[in-house]
Amino acid sequence: xxxxxxxxxxxxxYLPPAALMPNNRISVPNxxxxxxxxxxxxxxxxxxxxxxxxxxxxxxxxxxxxxxxxTNAVTALSMxxxxxETKRARILTLGNPxxxxxxxxxxxxxxxxxxxxxxxxxxxxxxxxVPQECIAVNSSAVDMRERFWEAVxxxxxAFTTHDxxxxxxxxxxxxxxVNLWPRPYQQPHPPIWSPTTGAASAPMLAxxxxxxxxxxxGARGCAEVFKAYRARCExxxxxxxxxxxxxxxxxxxxxxxxxxxxxxxxxVKLWYREAGRxxxxxxxxPGYLPPEVRAKVLKAKARxxxxxxxxxxxxxxxxxxxxxxxVRDLTxxxxxxxxxxxxxxxxxxxxxxxxxxxxxxxxxxQYSTMPLDLVVGSMERLARDVLPRxxxxxxxxxxxxxxxMRVPAA
Amino acid sequence: MAQRHVAVxxxxxxxxxxxxxxxxxxxxxxxxxxxxxxxxxxxASSYRVIAPHHPAWGESTRPAHIxxxxxxxxVYAELVESLEAPPLVxxxxxxxxxxxxxxxxxxxPLAAIVLAAPTGVKIGGRExxxxxxxxxxxxxxxxxxxxxxPARSPVLxxxxxxxxxxxxxxxxxxxxxxxxxxxxxxxxxPWLRRIAAPTLVVAGSEDRFALLxxxxxxxxxxIGERGAELRTIEGAGHRVEEDAPAELAAxxxxxDSERAAAAVGASSGDQ
Numbered sequence: 001x002x003x004x005x006x007x008x009x010x011x012x013x014y015l016p017p018a019a020l021m022p023n024n025r026i027s028v029p030n031x032x033x034x035x036x037x038x039x040x041x042x043x044x045x046x047x048x049x050x051x052x053x054x055x056x057x058x059x060x061x062x063x064x065x066x067x068x069x070x071t072n073a074v075t076a077l078s079m080x081x082x083x084x085e086t087k088r089a090r091i092l093t094l095g096n097p098x099x100x101x102x103x104x105x106x107x108x109x110x111x112x113x114x115x116x117x118x119x120x121x122x123x124x125x126x127x128x129x130v131p132q133e134c135i136a137v138n139s140s141a142v143d144m145r146e147r148f149w150e151a152v153x154x155x156x157x158a159f160t161t162h163d164x165x166x167x168x169x170x171x172x173x174x175x176x177x178v179n180l181w182p183r184p185y186q187q188p189h190p191p192i193w194s195p196t197t198g199a200a201s202a203p204m205l206a207x208x209x210x211x212x213x214x215x216x217x218g219a220r221g222c223a224e225v226f227k228a229y230r231a232r233c234e235x236x237x238x239x240x241x242x243x244x245x246x247x248x249x250x251x252x253x254x255x256x257x258x259x260x261x262x263x264x265x266x267x268v269k270l271w272y273r274e275a276g277r278x279x280x281x282x283x284x285x286p287g288y289l290p291p292e293v294r295a296k297v298l299k300a301k302a303r304x305x306x307x308x309x310x311x312x313x314x315x316x317x318x319x320x321x322x323x324x325x326x327v328r329d330l331t332x333x334x335x336x337x338x339x340x341x342x343x344x345x346x347x348x349x350x351x352x353x354x355x356x357x358x359x360x361x362x363x364x365x366q367y368s369t370m371p372l373d374l375v376v377g378s379m380e381r382l383a384r385d386v387l388p389r390x391x392x393x394x395x396x397x398x399x400x401x402x403x404x405m406r407v408p409a410a
Numbered sequence: 411m412a413q414r415h416v417a418v419x420x421x422x423x424x425x426x427x428x429x430x431x432x433x434x435x436x437x438x439x440x441x442x443x444x445x446x447x448x449x450x451x452x453x454a455s456s457y458r459v460i461a462p463h464h465p466a467w468g469e470s471t472r473p474a475h476i477x478x479x480x481x482x483x484x485v486y487a488e489l490v491e492s493l494e495a496p497p498l499v500x501x502x503x504x505x506x507x508x509x510x511x512x513x514x515x516x517x518x519p520l521a522a523i524v525l526a527a528p529t530g531v532k533i534g535g536r537e538x539x540x541x542x543x544x545x546x547x548x549x550x551x552x553x554x555x556x557x558x559x560p561a562r563s564p565v566l567x568x569x570x571x572x573x574x575x576x577x578x579x580x581x582x583x584x585x586x587x588x589x590x591x592x593x594x595x596x597x598x599x600p601w602l603r604r605i606a607a608p609t610l611v612v613a614g615s616e617d618r619f620a621l622l623x624x625x626x627x628x629x630x631x632x633i634g635e636r637g638a639e640l641r642t643i644e645g646a647g648h649r650v651e652e653d654a655p656a657e658l659a660a661x662x663x664x665x666d667s668e669r670a671a672a673a674v675g676a677s678s679g680d681q
Binding site for chain 1: 566578
């Protein structure tokens with residue numbers, strides 16, 4: 001079935017403006033964080049998730065550290081709250097930043113616990129983490145990929161071993177008696193997800209049957225990632241992966257009219273402005289990028305001009321361009337989705353066709369100071385006026401083989 | 411100058427060799443050999459300078475078991491055992507840390523050790539920062555941290571692309587060995603007393619990388635049975651080898667002569 005996992009990064013939006021405070025992470029004193037305001041914010045954010053559950057939507061959480069852009073620093077905690085406060089929604093973390101966590105078994109324990117409390121509603125995402133996290137968590141960016149995959153292997157073995165303790169003496173992790181109590185509710189284990197923004201990493205996810213999520217790369221970028229995943233499955237002689245294995249995260253607002261939606265979606269789009277609001281070195285720890293790529297960054301730094309990165313393959317806008325591009329224009333390439341219910345339906349349909357189909361949308365529904373009623377209104381229109389029609393007219397007929405996808409003109 | 415690939419066990423060291431005379435093993439700092447040429451040329455007038463890239467820098471290989479700075483000390487311990495005579499070892503910054511590890515670990519004698527602004531030892535308390543954080547500092551602030559006169563730091567604009575690739579690899583290698591604990595091994599300090607070779611610590615008077623007052627002097631007191639001497643080069647910053655190559659080369663020669671004279675004196679005293 002098609003799922004929309006809505007999310008908010010739980011921002012703390014009350015910093016002084018960028019002109020006065022150019023930075024919003026790592027070094028901002030937490031005296032700028034007002035716990036009373038924080039209490040109200042958490043209340044709002046969990047109310048959004050509660051409303052989403054009642055509307056039939058699913059839920060996603062993500063974490064960042066030492067930053068005002070995201071005060072959800074520990075997704076296991078918010079998942080645990082949601083596991084009790086919601087009744088039916090699936091709860092996805094995207095995800096656990098494995099290389100920044102010293103002990104993967106502890107991650108397995110947290111996820112298994114949430115899975116049991118939620119009675120099997122948990123989707124477990126594993127992420128490498130953004131580069132800024134290397135400083136925030138003091139985790140070296142060198143050999144991240146190797147640490148990541150050893151952590152995944154250890155967690156998967158922990159999820160699926162039921163005959164007593166096993167030993168693990170790997171390159172990075174050491175355990176003498178891994179034996180999960182509780183074990184996961186879902187058998188053999190909760191669905192595993194992982195994000196990537198590049199096609200090069202997609203085959204590694206396909207190898208392990210991990211749900212691939214990509215974010216804000218546009219329809220063309222997303223199509224490349226999904227194509228690489230499907231090609232790898234074919235190469236392995238596996239059947240065509242179900243659409244549930246594919247997910248796209250996008251900023252989304254559904255309004256009563258296009259004009260209202262485009263206007264409100266500008267508030268979600270502020271994420272781009274805030275995401276880049278920090279000194280370049282916070283997002284450039286040595287080892288995060290391959291040396292061949294980082295050499296270009298060093299060259300740019302030496303010249304005193306850091307080029308803004310494009311969101312996806314050409315003609316994708318750069319992050320800097322997105323900040324000043326009207327939402328309406330960004331919806332054209334699938335970089336955002338916004339409009340009245342009919343408009344958003346058409347955007348979802350065209351995106352679905354352009355990427356060869358997908359089974360999950362991960363819409364960022366809230367950012368900046370967007371209040372509860374505004375977000376709930378957008379979610380209501382998504383849940384009542386967009387998704388049922390999309391599922392009936394696009395998703396299900398395609399899955400049943402009764403509908404041809406319209407491949408967009410090159 | 412010759413560029414050679416030197417095998418040490420299963421490590422291949424991409425090594426620059428120049429000059430003739432008694433061997434001098436040069437152990438580079440964070441940026442590899444990129445900015446060291448004036449110093450190496452100067453030293454080459456008196457020594458056969460052997461300047462390997464550490465595993466993960468330049469074209470040197472890094473087998474999986476080489477992961478800690480101590481492993482580099484072991485690689486060089488094996489290398490010096492293969493040399494025709496005990497070398498003088500000069501290490502700068504991170505290379506100084508490697509040289510200290512080598513001095514602790516070696517089974518073969520070393521003629522002498524010169525540590526120029528070495529890292530590797532934690533002297534301050536847990537909330538003190540012994541060294542400036544080069545990974546959180548702004549790019550434009552690094553020259554002021556690393557050089558006595560930031561205006562004389564190497565110009566990095568308009569270099570060939572291979573230089574940026576060299577630096578990118580060097581910086582990743584530095585992060586590999588130095589990320590956590592930051593620029594030191596908590597277990598090294600108590601072993602420094604094992605260093606048997608005559609050892610000198612050199613520091614620049616304008617070193618703004620070491621934040622702890624008297625860091626290099628306190629480092630020197632830990633070395634050998636009686637502690638090592640500290641000499642200061644006026645005006646030089648942390649990158650002594652780049653800021654004051656001639657002065658550093660002169661100090662190396664002077665210390666080498668002094669220790670040679672002392673060795674002769676000691677051996678004639680024995681007779």
